[in-house]
Amino acid sequence: MAIEPTEKIWLDGRLIPWDQANVHLSVHALHYGSSVFEGIRAYDVKGTPSIFCLTDHIRRLFDSCKVYRMDVGYTAAAIEQACLDTVRANELASAYVRPLVFRGSGTIGVDPRPCPVHVGVMTISMGRYLGPEAIEQGVDVCVSSWGRMAHNTFPANAKIGGQYINSQLIKMEALENGYEEGIAMDSNGFVSEGSGENIFLIRDNVILTPPLASSILRGITRQCVMTLAGDLGYTVKEEFIPREMLYVADELFFTGTAAEVTPIRSVDRIQVGAGRRGPITEALQTAFFDIVSGDAPDRHGWLTSVV
Ligand SMILES: Cc1ncc(COP(=O)(O)O)c(C=O)c1O
16 A cells, blocks of 8 residues: 655644655664554545544554653644644545654664654545455455564553554565465464454354453454444453454454454455355444445544544
């Protein structure tokens, strides 16, 4: 998914031309992964770009920075405004919004604290993350030989740049072996998540998803899908999920800002359910896409218009 440059990037309080948003080779984040980020979508809601769950994403950005002892230097409201301003400045009908907080130049040592904190917001166009047909046809995935990090190694629930080496290993292995995505297990061998998605499993009309203790990122789409499942009369149980449940599930799907709600049709070449999008997955997708397209009212207050 190549990046198409847009006009402007918000960097340290100012909207500047895309080409000028550069950093020096000495920045700490480049060497040691000392950055925190978010991925947010802005949807075209009947002609008005509207950012999905903006406040929740910026709250998670600040939470990740807190865990990582990083002072953002701006209020959450100011960063929300920066996201809105950047989408507006680039005149995008829909967008992927990437706030990034990172440690700049100051030391070659591992301790990031002497380095200044910079904040940027980039907005780009983004289509379907796992391919154009994935939403209807589903994706073929594998169980990764890479596990998610144990709790006493990295804080999986914070979105810190360096941790995405783990996701990159999972993703590269899956793609090299002919799968669209990999599912990692947690350090106890239970199902955790995809390289950039949370996972849901359905068996006998019961919806299950791994708990935070399975080294997942507390996904915002995950939370929204749990709410929508409740609206449709389903309960979602957060439970430790053994690997073999993936093979005998009636339905499986990923959730994520980029992946939205994507069905999984096989795991390790074993067909999931009927090998295509299942009825509960489809009902949840419809409920989700109806809201973000403006076909259904925004009854949970998830959209912020870029006016
Ligand atoms: C590792 C990981 N898990 C899950 C998710 C899904 O989270 P969200 O729905 O907030 O995008 C993401 C995406 O940000 C991710 O990177």
